[in-house]
Amino acid sequence: MPRLDEAIDTIERVSLDSPWVTIVWNDPVNLMSYVAWVFRSYFGFPAEEAERRMLMVHNDGRAIVASGGREEMERHVEAMHDFGLWATLSRSES
Amino acid sequence: MGDALAVGIVKQFHRRADGTVSTSVDGPEAGLFLSLVDEVHAVLEYADGDLRPIDPVLDRFFPEAYPTDSDASAEFRRFTTPDLRSRKTHNAAAIAESLAPALTADEPVPVILDEQQVQAWVRGLTDMRLMLAARVGIGAEPDPGLPVDAVEPLTEVYNWLGWVQDSLVRALDD
Numbered sequence: 001m002p003r004l005d006e007a008i009d010t011i012e013r014v015s016l017d018s019p020w021v022t023i024v025w026n027d028p029v030n031l032m033s034y035v036a037w038v039f040r041s042y043f044g045f046p047a048e049e050a051e052r053r054m055l056m057v058h059n060d061g062r063a064i065v066a067s068g069g070r071e072e073m074e075r076h077v078e079a080m081h082d083f084g085l086w087a088t089l090s091r092s093e094s
Numbered sequence: 095m096g097d098a099l100a101v102g103i104v105k106q107f108h109r110r111a112d113g114t115v116s117t118s119v120d121g122p123e124a125g126l127f128l129s130l131v132d133e134v135h136a137v138l139e140y141a142d143g144d145l146r147p148i149d150p151v152l153d154r155f156f157p158e159a160y161p162t163d164s165d166a167s168a169e170f171r172r173f174t175t176p177d178l179r180s181r182k183t184h185n186a187a188a189i190a191e192s193l194a195p196a197l198t199a200d201e202p203v204p205v206i207l208d209e210q211q212v213q214a215w216v217r218g219l220t221d222m223r224l225m226l227a228a229r230v231g232i233g234a235e236p237d238p239g240l241p242v243d244a245v246e247p248l249t250e251v252y253n254w255l256g257w258v259q260d261s262l263v264r265a266l267d268d
Contacts, residue, residue: 026095027095027233028095028096028227028232028233029095029096029223029224029227029232029233030095030096030220030223031095031096031256031259031260031263032095033260033263033264034216034220034259034260034263035095037216037263037266037267041266057095058095074159074170074174077159077170078159078174078177078178081155081156081157081159081174081178082178082181082182082217083216083217083220084155084217084220084221084223084224086154086157087157087159088157088158088159088160088161089159089160090160090161090162
């Protein structure tokens with residue numbers, strides 16, 4: 001049985017490593033051309049990839065556009081809000 | 095997502111050889127833009143990072159970042175709203191500034207946007223559309239404070255802005 005402090009260490013490490021995701025949600029306002037442009041210009045996706053994720057937002061209601069540490073995802077979400085996109089972050093489910 | 099419906103005057107942006115983007119704007123159009131800039135600024139006056147926004151427009155300008163954690167969302171808003179607010183204020187002001195020469199013109203005058211102005215315009219146009227959408231109830235109920243006969247003209251302005259933005263984004267791809 002691991003000592004308690006070791007167990008806490010493990011929990012902290014897991015929660016630090018556990019990735020977060022930035023999700024962009026569909027909204028009735030933003031144009032498809034604009035959302036694809038944001039994905040290209042901000043995330044640097046190639047045109048086809050930006051188009052694919054934009055269509056995921058459009059057809060499935062949402063798309064994951066980035067994953068990584070929590071702070072980094074918060075920066076992405078803030079940037080999306082700056083562009084007027086509806087974005088959230090949450091723990092990765094995978 | 096929204097559709098860019100062509101309503102009213104068709105506005106076209108073009109990428110120029112030096113990388114700037116140009117269009118032409120007449121006095122009434124510039125006046126319309128300026129009133130939207132004023133409206134965005136008025137809405138942003140009431141943005142306060144410590145308060146859950148009471149205006150549906152503010153809800154859309156500063157959405158919940160954590161869908162299942164209202165405390166984390168409030169914290170996120172507290173940290174990000176001041177900066178986002180000042181950038182949104184600046185973007186709207188930049189649109190007004192680039193239209194100043196057109197305001198008093200009888201004929202359409204050229205408006206040329208450099209990279210920084212383009213960045214302000216695409217975001218500022220989005221904010222104007224988000225604001226109008228919340229007012230007229232695109233994808234939701236109209237703002238109960240909005241007079242019924244204001245819905246149609248504001249919806250036309252909203253659609254027109256969609257066309258303007260679509261044209262601008264397409265010009266950026268050229």
